[in-house]
Amino acid sequence: MREFSLPALYEVPADGNLTDLIRRNAAQHPDVAVVARKRGGEWADVGAAEFLAEVQAAAKGLIASGVQQGDRVALMSRTRYEWTLLDFAIWSAGAVTVPVYETSSPEQIAWILSDSGAVAALVETDEHLRAVESVRDRLPALRDVWRIDPPRNSRGRDAGSDAPTDTGTGSGAVEQLTAAGGDIDDATVEVRSSAANADSPATIVYTSGTTGRPKGCVLTHRSFFAECGNVVERLRPMFRTGESSVLLFLPIAHVFGRLVQVAAVMAPIKLGHVSDVKALTDELAAFRPTMILGVPRVFEKVFNSARAQAQAGGKGKIFDKAAETATAYSRALDEPSGPPLGLRLRHKLFDVLVYSKLRTVLGGLATHAISGGAPLGERLGHFYRGIGFTVLEGYGLTESCAATAFNPYDRQKIGTVGQPLPGSVVRIADDGEVLLHGEHLFTGYWNNEQATQEALADGWFHTGDLGTLDSDGYLAITGRKKEILVTAGGKNIAPSVIEDGIRAHALVAECMVVGDGRPFAGALLTLDEEFLPRWAQEHGKMTLSHEQLLRDEELLAELQQAVDTGNALVSRAESVRKFRVLDTQFTEESGHITPSLKLKRGVVAKDFADDIDALYA
Known part of the structure; x- marks a missing residue:
C-alpha cells in the first residue's frame, strides 16, 4: 500500500488558541483536579479554576515586564509543575514558548535564544542562569531572565556572581511574576489570551540537524489542536475526566512530553510531573497513574x-x-x-x-x-x-x-x-x-x-x-x-557536531558517533597514522608495540580529552559516554569513505558491528 488515511475525529476550532482549554476547564470543571503538584512531599490536587488563576497571575507579570504579542519567551527547566504553568502563562500573554533542554550547553542556548529572538527567558536553576549569562553578550534581544527556583541569597544576586538575577528576594519566577503583575487587570489578560488564532505560532521547538545547527520547528495552535484532539478522541477510554491520570516524566522540552501535557489539559485528566527519573518508581506508587507515557x-x-x-x-x-x-x-x-x-x-x-x-x-x-x-x-x-x-x-x-x-x-x-x-x-x-x-x-x-x-x-x-x-x-x-x-531514550543526536569536535584532536583520524536505538551515544575512533608515532616518541612509548599502544592508559586519557572537547559542544544527553579505538583506517579503498571524504555510516556500522556491540556490553 502506498497511502493511507483515517477521517478526523476532532474538528479544529476555526478560531481560538490553546488558552481556550484552561478557560473551558475552569468553567465546566472548576473543582476537578486537572493537575497535581508536590507540597510537603505529598501529592496535592490543583482544580481547574485554581490552575487558571495561577496561569493568569503569571501571565500578568509577563505582560507587565513588557512581553508583547508574538514575542518569544524561552523556557529551560526539568519536568515540573511550573513548566506547564509557565507554558500556558506565556500563551496567555500572547507570546510564543521556546523550549530549551535543561541539559543544553551554553553554545546551544546561545543559538536557540539568538535564532528565535527571545526577549525573555525562564530558567530553573543557578546553573542554568550562569549558562545564559555566559552568552548574554550574544543575545541582544534578551531583556529579562527569571529563575524558577528561589535565589540562594536575599540580595537579588546569584551567590558568587556579579550577574543580576531575580528582582525579588527569596522568591522564584512564579512568585515574582505574580507580584509584578498586580496592576494588570483581568481584561488585559483576556485580550492577550484571545489575540492568537489557530494559525498563530504556539511554540518553536529546536531539533537537531545534520548541519549541526538545530532548526526551529514552528508549531501552531492548530498543530496541537489537530494532534492532541485526535489522539484524545481515538484513545478516549484512556482519557476519562475525573478518573484518568498520567504522570509525566519525559522532558517537556521534547515534543512528545509537550503532547502529553496538552492532551491531558485538553481531555481533561489529572497531570502530574516528575523531575527526577531516579525517583520514578516511588512516584508511580504514590501517584498511581491510570496511564503511562x-x-x-x-x-x-x-x-x-x-x-x-x-x-x-x-x-x-x-x-x-x-x-x-x-x-x-x-x-x-x-x-x-x-x-x-x-x-x-x-x-x-x-x-x-x-x-x-x-x-x-x-x-x-x-x-x-x-x-x-x-x-x-x-x-x-x-x-x-x-x-x-x-x-x-x-x-x-x-x-x-x-x-x-x-x-x-x-x-x-x-x-x-x-x-x-x-x-x-x-x-x-x-x-x-x-x-x-x-x-x-x-x-x-x-x-x-x-x-x-x-x-x-x-x-x-x-x-x-x-x-x-x-x-x-x-x-x-x-x-x-x-x-x-535516536537513542533508546528518544534523544535526537546530530553526530557531525560531536564528531567535528573530536576530530579536531591531532591523534584522531576519523570518528563516527553511534547510538541509534542504544541507551547512550558511543564513538568509534581511528588514529592518525602520522601523528601516532610522534606522540609515542614524545611520551616515551616507542618500545610499545602498536597493539600495546592502542591500549595504553595515557593514550586513552588523551583521547578522552578529545571526546570531552566534542561533548562540550552538545548537551549531556547527547554526549559520548564510551569510545572504542579501532586498529584500522577508514579509507576510500576500504569502502568506508566516499570520494568527497564523507563517512559511509551504514558500511562502517555493518563492518564494525561487534565493536559497536562491545560499547554497550
Whole structure:
C-alpha cells in the first residue's frame, strides 16, 4: 500500500488558541483536579479554576515586564509543575514558548535564544542562569531572565556572581511574576489570551540537524489542536475526566512530553510531573497513574531491573519462565484460536507470582502505556501485553507535533507503529520514504526558508525515514535516510557536531558517533597514522608495540580529552559516554569513505558491528 488515511475525529476550532482549554476547564470543571503538584512531599490536587488563576497571575507579570504579542519567551527547566504553568502563562500573554533542554550547553542556548529572538527567558536553576549569562553578550534581544527556583541569597544576586538575577528576594519566577503583575487587570489578560488564532505560532521547538545547527520547528495552535484532539478522541477510554491520570516524566522540552501535557489539559485528566527519573518508581506508587507515557528505554529498564532483582533473590529461572510465558501468551492473542489451555493456566499462575508485582511497580492502576521516541521492538511489546500492561507504540517527529501514527488501544499490531493520526495521511514514496500530510504538521523552520522548502516539498513533509504500510494501514519504520541518531531514550543526536569536535584532536583520524536505538551515544575512533608515532616518541612509548599502544592508559586519557572537547559542544544527553579505538583506517579503498571524504555510516556500522556491540556490553 502506498497511502493511507483515517477521517478526523476532532474538528479544529476555526478560531481560538490553546488558552481556550484552561478557560473551558475552569468553567465546566472548576473543582476537578486537572493537575497535581508536590507540597510537603505529598501529592496535592490543583482544580481547574485554581490552575487558571495561577496561569493568569503569571501571565500578568509577563505582560507587565513588557512581553508583547508574538514575542518569544524561552523556557529551560526539568519536568515540573511550573513548566506547564509557565507554558500556558506565556500563551496567555500572547507570546510564543521556546523550549530549551535543561541539559543544553551554553553554545546551544546561545543559538536557540539568538535564532528565535527571545526577549525573555525562564530558567530553573543557578546553573542554568550562569549558562545564559555566559552568552548574554550574544543575545541582544534578551531583556529579562527569571529563575524558577528561589535565589540562594536575599540580595537579588546569584551567590558568587556579579550577574543580576531575580528582582525579588527569596522568591522564584512564579512568585515574582505574580507580584509584578498586580496592576494588570483581568481584561488585559483576556485580550492577550484571545489575540492568537489557530494559525498563530504556539511554540518553536529546536531539533537537531545534520548541519549541526538545530532548526526551529514552528508549531501552531492548530498543530496541537489537530494532534492532541485526535489522539484524545481515538484513545478516549484512556482519557476519562475525573478518573484518568498520567504522570509525566519525559522532558517537556521534547515534543512528545509537550503532547502529553496538552492532551491531558485538553481531555481533561489529572497531570502530574516528575523531575527526577531516579525517583520514578516511588512516584508511580504514590501517584498511581491510570496511564503511562514513556520511551522504550524506560520500559527496558523496568524489565531489566525486575530480572536482576529476581536473579539476586535466586528466582531468576522463575522470572525467565514467566517472561517466556507472557510473550507466548501475547503472541497467541493474535491467533484466531487464542492461547491454548495449558498456556492460559501457566499465565494465570505467573500472574500471581510475577506479573501482578510488576504491575504494582508501575503504579498498580495503569493498564496501558504509550511509547514513542524510538522503536520499542516486538520482544518488549509482547512481554508487556502478556503481563497485562499494554504498551501502544507510536511514531512521530518534532515536525509532526509528536505522534503522526500510533497503535489504537482496541486494534494493536505489535511490531508496527500503528495507523496514521486521524485526519492525516501517510504516503510511502517510490524510494520508500515516509511522507506526511495533515493539520498537525509544522508550518516551517524558523528563519530557514530553504530547509522549509526542502522538507515540505509539494505539500508533503518528507520525514527522512523509510517505511511500509500494510493492507490495514499500519506503518512499519524500516530505516532512516537521514543521519540523525535516536537513542533508546528518544534523544535526537546530530553526530557531525560531536564528531567535528573530536576530530579536531591531532591523534584522531576519523570518528563516527553511534547510538541509534542504544541507551547512550558511543564513538568509534581511528588514529592518525602520522601523528601516532610522534606522540609515542614524545611520551616515551616507542618500545610499545602498536597493539600495546592502542591500549595504553595515557593514550586513552588523551583521547578522552578529545571526546570531552566534542561533548562540550552538545548537551549531556547527547554526549559520548564510551569510545572504542579501532586498529584500522577508514579509507576510500576500504569502502568506508566516499570520494568527497564523507563517512559511509551504514558500511562502517555493518563492518564494525561487534565493536559497536562491545560499547554497550
